[in-house]
Amino acid sequence: GAVVSQHPSRVICKSGTSVKIECRSLDFQATTMFWYRQFPKQSLMLMATSNEGSKATYEQGVEKDKFLINHASLTLSTLTVTSAHPEDSSFYICSARTRADTQYFGPGTRLTVL
């Protein structure tokens, strides 16, 4: 199956700093990537849909100025959490959609904001 990677797998940062998370489709081109957030014992919640070469579409309640998404190429999307606060601590997972409309998920990034 297709492979999606995320980097870093874990990150700890101080409150007020910005953190960038990368999502890469390793063996296929993905015109669309998705960013999810998962709190402990909760569902994955879709944050935004990232389309290559255009602005991301954010879900209701997700601040676009806080969660900056850049989908600069067909294999890379980045999520930057700006001015991170402890409440942003969560597990962030990306997925990439193939041309066959199948989503493959990355291994996730655990963000801890102190």
Next chain:
Amino acid sequence: KQEVTQIPAALSVPEGENLVLNCSFTDSAIYNLQWFRQDPGKGLTSLLLIQSSQREQTSGRLNASLDKSSGRSTLYIAASQPGDSATYLCAVSQGGSEKLVFGKGTKLTVNP
């Protein structure tokens, strides 16, 4: 607004037992339904995908059924093994939308 519910939240069984995980959704106008496996601190692995026109899908010891009209799906795991221990997530997508709506998952523990 689509809501997905999974019951039970947690399940512990002895090795070798057959088991059923349940998933229900409030809006029956779905495009497809997927079952995923998530290991602790890891991403998701797709197990089975059922299109809205299908009734069931099988892969090895796994069988997923879909009753769209009643808004229900089940994941049947035969002859469970300790390696099956994980959280199982159910997700639906709406027609014309790429979005997946997930349930909270069922945490399965298979005891040796």
